[in-house]
Amino acid sequence: MNVAADKAVEAKRGSVAGVLRDWLDGRSDAASVTTTALMLVALILLFYSVNERFISMRNIVVLLNQSAAYIILGVGMTLVITIKGIDLSIGAIVAVCGMILGILLVNNDYPVWLAISAAIAIGGVCGAVNGYCVASLRVPALVTTLGTMVLFRGVAYVVLEDNILFRYPEELLWIARGRIFGLAPAVYIAAITVIFGFVLLNHTRFGKHIIAVGGNAEAARLSGINIWRVQFLVFALMGVVSSFAAIIWVARLNSTQASVAQGVEFHTIALVVLGGTSLFGGKGLIVGSLLGALILSVLENGLAITGISSFVQQTLLGLIFITVVALRTLQAREASQADEPM
């Protein structure tokens, strides 16, 4: 307690050391993001020291392309987790959107813009179903999205059965394989989604409402915020964003099947948590999630470059994730103790 009190006093004095320690304690959002960024840099340097090819133009392009879909999903999931929700159905939504793309573009010859619009609309509908169940029926988000995860995946299987649809038109493939200033259009879509999510969460009224609902739903309701609307829209937005990821996925793989993107939800939750977004709601870090997505991609890509077996890779990924989250929790607890009245 003395140490904590000292820290607080020091910080108040504004001494450089105090401010710095305060910063590193994880009390502010900026500090969480800084820690995540440092982690990312450390990992990049680590893999660079193992293999110099890690920081080559070619590998960076590959890495960004790989992480584009995850970054997009991460932005949506950050908003969902900020309102204290969770969405396990995003992998299944990706499958349903991929199914629509396949039916319209492979089985039929509809124009690409129409197929993309349809996929986005279907993603929105799936998200709206989740939003309706959570906001109107008051089914807990975990149960809702567990149910819709099975439901949406089931729809994809009923329609596609075990078929793999491939040979998509060039215009669609361009999204993942074309180049604008050396990077795939998918990367730009990811960048725009991040900027959109950041502005929405931090610089709009709706964003303030999201944070308020996640922080204390009862207080938010009493202050006149329409909780129903916030919950519904956030889940609907998650659905829309999942359709972007589906489009990028299909374009990259040039194929769809009902089992696509299985387990993506866990990967996405992991990257959001790595980025410092609180699972207790009320604190969402879009930039943190961007960094979290990059960390996971760097880890996967870097471990693959070192030539370690995929079994060791998986074990290491789990171990690193648990360690980082445990450390971050301890850090946050220390910080919150310092905030407590003496």
Add this chain to the structure above:
Amino acid sequence: MSDANSRDFLMAVRTRLDAAPESALLLSTFSLLLLMILVFSFTADQFFTLAVLRNVLTQTSIYIILGVGLTIVLTSGEIDISIGSIIGLGAMVLAVSVVNMGIPIGFGLIATLLVGVLCGLMNGFLTAVVRVPSIIVTLGALTFFRGLAYLLGGGTALVGFPPFLVWIGSGTVIGVPVPVCLALITVVLGQLFLKSTRTGQHIIAVGGNAEAARLAGINIRFSKILAFVIMGVLSAVASIIMVARLDAAQSVMGAGIELQVLAAVVLGGTSLFGGRGVILGSVLGALILTILQTGLLLSGVVQFWQLVAVGILLIAVVAIRISYEPSEVRP
């Protein structure tokens, strides 16, 4: 029955429901189960044969065993999504020790159960002591344990188990399949533990209101860690049964089972927010899921529609149940 009489009766039922929400939950789950059996007895001819019944029960026994564990974990206010990976790891430990190293089956089984204890201890420690949210802990553990399973056994199936293990999978005791016996024992022990022991009551209290439990002198850490350890051991038991039934072990075993078990437990009326665990409900929930899947299959419905049906059923049941709960209980 006169109008006043029936109103009295309804009032009595309602008071009864309010006073004992748990039996009301059980009743509603049980009615759903009966309804489903009734429907399928019309749509599927072979539904009521002994072979089908036996098969359904044997299949369900794994879900029931895991369901009892998850009910206890949810009651303590936590969640465990790593159970599928504990099963994979347990199966590999059993296979590597018994098949590859030739250790006697008894020791192999003990080693498997020990691994379950260790996995549960890890989850429990990180959740209760480090205080990382359990969904995150077990999300990481899901990857970690599965990775360990692959490290141990590689990607191939291991076969060649001794007859005793095969007996666990396909043998019977007085006509009842061994997995069903194990499930029965688990349910009885789980019910006794949660309802009739002091530690079980503590777990309910911790999940219901951790702050009040702490003030009442209950050791929160111990209660939560114990819940995770029980879950780990039961996952190990489930892995033994799975290996025994297939007479083979693979690293990928149990993948995705956590979501099915979670669905069964939630169908049974256990609260996701802690403090209310209905073990018998989880048993019924597991039966509902298996019967739904078997029934649809025997009715000639294309296999994939089962997924759609399970999803809709889960959301509908929980939505209806929540609409009947007093509003202050709602999240």
